[in-house]
Amino acid sequence: MEQSILLVGVPTDHGSRRTGCLMGPDALRAADISTRLSRLGYDVSDAGNITTDPTEEIHHPNPKIHHLADYAALIGKLDQYCETMLKEGPVPVFMGGDHCIAAGILPALARASEEAGQEQFLLWLDAHTDFQTLESTDTGNLHGTPVTYIIGDPSFDGVIPRPAAPIKPENICMMGIRSVDPAEQARIARTSIDVHDMRAIDEFGVATPLRRFIDRVRRANGRLHVSLDVDFLDPEIAPAVGTTVSGGVNHREAHLIMEILYDSGLVTSVDIAELNPFLDVRGKTSELIVDLIASLFGQRVLDTHRRSI
Template identity: 50%
Template sequence: MQCKIIKVPVHEGTGREGCARGAEALEAAGLAQALASLGHQVLDGGVVRPGPLPAIAHANPAVRKLAELSAWTAAIAAAAHAASETGFPVFIGGDHSVAAGTLTGLSRRAAESGRPLFVLWLDAHPDFHTLDTTESGNLHGVPLAYACGLPGFEGYFPPLATPVDPARICALGIRSVDPAEARALGASGVTIHDMSEIDRRGMAVLLEAFLDRVRAADGLLHVSFDVDFLEPAIAPAVGTPVPGGATYREAHLVMELLFESGLVTSLDLVELNPDLDVDGRTASLVVDLAASLFGRRILPLSLKAG
């Protein structure tokens, strides 16, 4: 497989600057080497940079860095659309505002190809605020709502060529939802599996049901992985940690199932803040998880079947 690693050093979506160096940390932890060792061709897709800032302001006084995020979103969407023409793009951030651009660029590409785009959202948070409902003002909390075409972004974020259908989104590992997000999600059609449901039913059962839907529709599958999907004890390098996340084995199981499905066509790796890491262990874990998604196994499947 041809993998294109695209660096997106955006930090304006969060209140901390360290995420801008997340891509560098993943590179230093050996992301490209890990994928190449599995037989994939790894290409340097370059660094995304925003264009000129638009002159915009919002009535919600909490909203922060709106012009910067609007410019970033336009640039990332263009990069995602271009990169997805061939190969498998891997977007390494950067905070989760990256997804406002990747989802919209990929959705445009999917529409042009005549295939539906599905999204697996691995995150502690649904990031389903609008510019009107956000209280923190940190715009890494809005990308999924924007990409789905919720109202209130017109005139502030780039116009959507093709919104993502909320019914084709599965948010897995959720454990922190604000009331406004809960109301919007309830009316949206997004499939939500929180950690309580995962505890009761199991990670594999829930994920495989979603993968069956993607397969039946001949869909393209984008995986948007936020480091805070993981339990903070094993992945401390996040600015918004929420206890009770996915364990080491649960996270690897997700990646193994995704590889075995053969359905994934693009990937975000976001919210890694190396300033908060301990001896680089979070970056190393994210690289290991990415390697599992691209086929790394302890034993070949043929031996397991025997």
């Protein structure tokens, strides 16, 4: 990894009808993300927040869809922002905001990788596959659609411009999945996305599938983005998310993933999505996320001295 980190806040919460993710970046700042990473020896700077201007709604034949114009504006804004920022070289840590942010970040990263002659890979840590289309979503919540968008699915044609550099489905690995509707399941099975649901994690643990994916990234000389949705974690340890699903990844499994990723030296960018501080319990989710990000950047078990609770 590079020795400098750029924190970028992307406070958005139009991806669902529940408010609160707007406060995500500030909760991570309050949980001392910057100091924790600085202590690990990085030069950390905070770029502040990226916001989009409210625009008029774009209408879609699916009447459930809401905030489509905000989604389109967010994708455009992040794409533009990343274009300049990525040239400067620090490892970006995007602090969401709901998971719509991934729809703007990944295509920009993929374009930068393409220009550098490298493949862009994505590790998607989430309870959901976020593989809805504009037609298939029955909630109309766009935070369930970013993966469909970033692979260049034609269902967005005529609504939001297709990504110039889509992510190849075979370059995506998903872990922690445990809530997928039948249509989404059928669609994802037709792609070459590598999906490890919680059943697979129960049987084989997190290390084996993760190492296999990391080997693929290394062999391809790829760049690796890690997208961490708070609902990847079990709600008992991470209650601050609007889409809790029981039976998630536990504390040590989550840290082990981050530690293995750090050891790989392949992670080039990160996003943290769906943190809703309004639903937190005395900041415990924000603190856990910051702790996990510290592990991703090199904090080791032996370096930590935890207070008893």
